[in-house]
Amino acid sequence: MVRWAMAAWSQWRTLSLSTMSSAIWIKTSLDYAAAEVAARLAGLEPSREDFAALREMEAEAIDAWAEDRAARK
Structure with a gap:
Protein backbone atom coordinates (compact mmCIF):
# COMPACT_ATOMS: atom_id res chain seq x y z
CA MET A 1 0.00 0.00 0.00
CA VAL A 2 2.74 2.47 0.89
CA ARG A 3 4.50 1.74 -2.41
CA TRP A 4 1.30 2.61 -4.27
CA ALA A 5 0.81 5.81 -2.29
CA MET A 6 4.36 6.85 -3.07
CA ALA A 7 3.94 6.00 -6.77
CA ALA A 8 0.70 7.99 -6.93
CA TRP A 9 1.82 10.97 -4.86
CA SER A 10 2.60 13.11 -7.92
CA GLN A 11 -0.87 12.48 -9.37
CA TRP A 12 -2.79 15.28 -7.66
CA ARG A 13 -5.49 17.39 -9.23
CA THR A 14 -4.86 21.02 -8.42
CA LEU A 15 -6.67 24.32 -8.30
CA SER A 16 -4.90 27.58 -8.98
CA LEU A 17 -6.06 30.72 -7.18
CA SER A 18 -4.50 34.07 -7.79
CA THR A 19 -4.88 37.76 -7.12
CA MET A 20 -2.82 40.69 -8.30
CA SER A 21 -0.44 40.17 -5.37
CA SER A 22 -0.23 36.40 -4.83
CA ALA A 23 -1.00 32.96 -6.20
CA ILE A 24 -1.44 29.56 -4.61
CA TRP A 25 -1.88 25.99 -5.83
CA ILE A 26 -4.29 23.84 -3.86
CA LYS A 27 -4.19 20.06 -4.20
CA THR A 28 -7.85 19.04 -4.33
CA SER A 29 -7.79 15.26 -4.85
CA LEU A 30 -5.80 12.43 -6.31
CA ASP A 31 -6.41 11.61 -9.95
CA TYR A 32 -7.54 8.02 -9.37
CA ALA A 33 -7.10 6.91 -12.98
CA ALA A 34 -3.53 8.21 -13.01
CA ALA A 35 -2.90 6.69 -9.57
CA GLU A 36 -3.98 3.28 -10.87
CA VAL A 37 -1.67 3.63 -13.89
CA ALA A 38 1.18 4.66 -11.56
CA ALA A 39 0.57 1.54 -9.47
CA ARG A 40 0.57 -0.76 -12.47
CA LEU A 41 3.70 0.85 -13.93
CA ALA A 42 5.36 0.30 -10.55
CA GLY A 43 4.50 -3.40 -10.84
CA ARG A 72 -0.42 30.91 7.46
CA LYS A 73 -3.27 33.44 7.26
Missing part, protein backbone atom coordinates in the same frame (compact mmCIF):
# COMPACT_ATOMS: atom_id res chain seq x y z
CA LEU A 44 1.71 -3.26 -8.25
CA GLU A 45 -1.79 -4.70 -8.43
CA PRO A 46 -3.88 -2.54 -6.06
CA SER A 47 -6.85 -4.16 -4.31
CA ARG A 48 -10.11 -2.61 -3.15
CA GLU A 49 -8.63 -2.46 0.34
CA ASP A 50 -5.57 -0.64 -1.00
CA PHE A 51 -7.84 1.87 -2.74
CA ALA A 52 -9.75 2.49 0.49
CA ALA A 53 -6.47 3.03 2.35
CA LEU A 54 -5.22 5.38 -0.39
CA ARG A 55 -8.40 7.44 -0.08
CA GLU A 56 -7.90 7.68 3.69
CA MET A 57 -4.33 8.89 3.16
CA GLU A 58 -5.60 11.38 0.57
CA ALA A 59 -8.19 12.78 2.99
CA GLU A 60 -5.61 13.12 5.77
CA ALA A 61 -3.19 14.93 3.43
CA ILE A 62 -5.89 17.32 2.24
CA ASP A 63 -6.88 18.09 5.84
CA ALA A 64 -3.25 18.69 6.84
CA TRP A 65 -2.66 21.04 3.90
CA ALA A 66 -5.86 22.95 4.74
CA GLU A 67 -4.67 23.36 8.33
CA ASP A 68 -1.29 24.61 7.08
CA ARG A 69 -2.97 27.18 4.81
CA ALA A 70 -5.23 28.37 7.64
CA ALA A 71 -2.26 28.72 10.00
